[in-house]
Amino acid sequence: MQNLNSLCLTIISLFLIYTNNKILVVQGVTSASDIAALKAFKASIKGSSISPWSCLASWNFSSDPCSLPRRTHFICALTCTPDSTRINQITLDPAGYSGTLTPSISQLTQLITLDLADNNLFGPIPSSLSSLSNLQSLTLRSNSFSGPIPPSITTLKSLQSLDLSRNSLSGYLPNSMNSLATLRRLDLSFNKLTGSIPKLPPNLLELAIKANSLSGPLQKQSFEGMEQLEVVELSQNALSGMVESWVFLLPSLQQVDLANNTFTGVQISRVARGGSTSSNLVALDLGFNRIQGYAPANLAAFPALSFLSIRHNNLRGAIPLEYGQIRSIKRLFLDGNFLVGKPPPGLVAAGTAVSGSLGDNCLQVCPGSSQLCSPAQKPSSVCKQAYRGRPMP
Template structure:
């Protein structure tokens, strides 16, 4: 019996050791290449910027496997995995999203994140990542959403030529500079593009064919708007280009884009606007137009009133002259009308001041109108002094 004890001891040792190996293998369900990419991602973040309560603080690679369940203590948030059983051939789990909490993380974005070949969402919004955006992100062929909004990324906007599945790109509120890459127009799935409040220069390249929303506010884009840039953008609904240095004339094609509903070009250097009436039975889906704070001269385009759904029109603080078109007083859908800060003269349409007037918000003040009812809030602030108005009209009366 005594001779059996050493044999039994060795048996139990090997049994326990084998069980421990099996347990570790069961825990290691995440693709090794994905684990290496996650390690590199965290290593590129400044450790001092990782609060103890944050998602990244829970990424402990020595204590747990990222995709193991349940996640009670480690890898509690910040990413998600595919199920191993749904992988091809019953392979390992893969990282499909990285969505960080806004904990103030700083550091750089590791180019090795491009090894996450199944990554569909990369969202680092509201943190302090810095440095250039890695060009290697272009290899993430499964990526549908890329949001680096509100960080401190600098350098140029990458070409992103390989992101054929990308639907939403948000790089707003960073320090990106230089021109927009022409390759943006070759992203077939992109529907939302927001690179507002950066330091972009140059003109707008050709837009993606399926784009719905374009937001490039708060940059230094210059030159006139080119029809070629918008050619083929038949689904574009929202155009937000305010606070740039765009100049020249706005031509009728812009307002006749097949699906456009909102156009905001306030705070630019535009000098003229030409508006054509929409064709009968098609187009004319404009709901809101803001061209305030430009240098637009000429008269107020009366054809704006022929857009059946227009409810908000802002042309404030330009250099417009002449009368307010009578059509604006008869337009039942027009709820907001801001024409203040111009040199408009004569008597405004009486319908704007009737008890059933459609316009509920707006201003006709700071013009050269001489019969604007002082009792109406639409006429505030007060009109320009007579001397200013006479000078604007070459000494002729403005009544």
């Protein structure tokens, strides 16, 4: 019996040695350049901002970053290539890390994802990021990065998503933005960017550059060839001039937010025969601009339009009757203008499903039973002054 027990122990020992050897065989050894880049990355973060429970606290270089299993070291924030030799993703936890982004990050040439969002990183964005030729997603959202957007970023030919929003970036947008041929989503909102909008990447689905200091008109050449663009968010800038027909006729456009700019007019002249278009436009916000003249009646030709705001502009004349015939409309905001006359019956009739506001205008009749008629209309003295004593239409 004792011999049998010894034999069993021997077999178990041999099995464990074999198993351990197999583990060693499948364990990769991370490339020296990647380890050096990770060390530089961690060193550029202030030690006082690395909480004991955070991902970076587990980055202990006494073990290999890509070795398996990783139970105590490198427990989160990075992943490795299937052969366990290169780092291909860094997704940093939002743990309040403070520090800079080291230029040595460029050594991680197999990175597909770099996500450092929701921390307190500061300083410039390194131009060396251009070496990350495999990068598909770059997210630096909600940090304190400053300085210009490095033009070298526009050489990242595999990039599909770029989110630099909620930082302190300044200067002009790179003129070579359109070279990002694979880019699908671009968010540069809530920065300090200035100047006009250059020619944009042709395959964008979503464009967001709201809450900056962009200026000048919207130019057709900036959006040339953008057949797939669905969402445009350019509110809270200093964009000016006319919003022309071509904007609304971008073939895939669904949502447009141009509120809080200094646009002075809207031109919608191209409407298909029969009074409608093939547009997919669902939501349009032109509120808080300086748009003058009549409310554009041709907006009623967009068959999917559900949300429309032209609030707080300088619109005059009557509300187009066509607005009461938009079957898809659910929310309509025309308040804060100088509109006169009666609202279209389709908007204020009992049982209508349209919400929003026609208040703060010069309407002579707006039924109190309709919630659209709130708040109250402007005092008649204000309306008369706006029309300079001439009879209101």
